[in-house]
Amino acid sequence: MTESAAHRESLPLDSTAQLLTRITAELGTRLSHVSLNGSRRHMTPPTLVAVAHGSRDPGALRTVTTLLERVRELRPGLDIRLGHIELNAPLLPDTLAGLGRGDAVLVPLLLGRGHHVKHDLPLAATTAPHLRTRIAAPLGPHPLLVETLYARLTEAGWTDADGADRGSGVVLAAAGSRDPDSAADTRSTAALLSERLGGVPVLAAYASAASPTVPQALRALAARGRHRAAVASYFTAPGRFATQSAAAAPWLATAPLGAHAAMARLVLLRYDQALATRPAIPLRELATA
Structure with missing residues (x-):
């Protein structure tokens, strides 16, 4: 059994979704070592390029760096690089330019589909015609993110009693x-x-560009009698929006998702899924995406 498989075997079987997560990850890992004619490959696996948003908060770079260290511990020998969309070095085009000819999988450390995933990553890939590039799905939604959110809530002081309290919400x-x-x-x-x-009510809220805002969501919970409201930080790393959202919390506020072990497993899962299901995108298609 591989080391990554051993780590997955240590996870509790909390749901069918998590079981399927493990099966998919293991299948992706094995397929990455097998050629189309069934023979075993002896080539270097594609580089994993983790794509962070970037932030002026110095804690963001430290957090992402620690997260990638945990990913390297789970997959020794895999070439793992970091590139930012903005604000921090190295920027993604610079990271791609520094890679030799071959294959790369861009894994966005982003939590949903949006402009960065749909447009910025394909555009950056066009700057590296020497690479055959795959773009993995964003990290969310996924049960491993939920396990991280639950862990962060517990660290902040959430208990089973709060879950049973009809006055609580998130x-x-x-x-x-x-x-x-x-x-x-x-x-x-x-x-x-x-x-x-x-079954505790959980309302999605946003720091920018969408509604409801965090204060609006807190008022909506209060209108339903949920006055003990926790704010769960749905951000990969610290930054202005994470700080702003936590400051609005009337009760508990969690830390960002950060370098939790489940996050490291999820990064590798998205990498493996991209290898198993997504063909490398030719440059001409990237240019028109």
């Missing part, structure tokens, strides 16, 4: 996007988190 605070797919992904995560919390 606001899932996300960055926000004008893309309706991004909002739909956040709402899906809110529904999964509500299920994980035993």
Whole structure:
């Protein structure tokens, strides 16, 4: 059994979704080592390029760096690089330019479909014609994100008693996007988190570009008698929006998702899924995406 498989075997079987997650990840790992004619490949696996948004908060770069260290521990020998969409070095085009000819999988450390995933990543890939590039799905929605959110709530002081309290509720605070797919992904995560919390109401809210805002969602919960409201930070790393959202919390506020072990597993899962299901995109298609 591979080391990554051993880590997955240590996870509790909380749901069918998590079981399917493990099966998909293992299948992706095995397929990445097998050629189309069934023979075993002896080539270097594609580089995993983790794509972070970037932030002026110095904690963001530290958090993402720590997260990728955990990913490297799970998959020793895999070439893992970091590129930012903006604000921090290295920028994604610079990271891609520094890679030799071959294959790369861009794994967005973003939590839903939106402009960055649909447009910025394909555009950046066009700057590296020497690479055969795959673009993985964003991290969310996924049960592993929900497990991270639950862990962060517990760290902040949430207990089973709070889950049973009819006066409790949660606001899932996300960055926000004008893309309706991004909002739909956040709402899906809110529904999964509500299920994980035993039916506690979880309202999606946004720091920008979409509504409701975090204060509006908190008022909506209060109108339903849910005055003990926690704000769950649905951000990969610290930043202005995460700080702003936490400051609105009347009770508990969680830390960002960060370098949790489940996040590291999810990064590798998206990488493996891209290898198993997404062919490398020819440059001419990227240019018109």
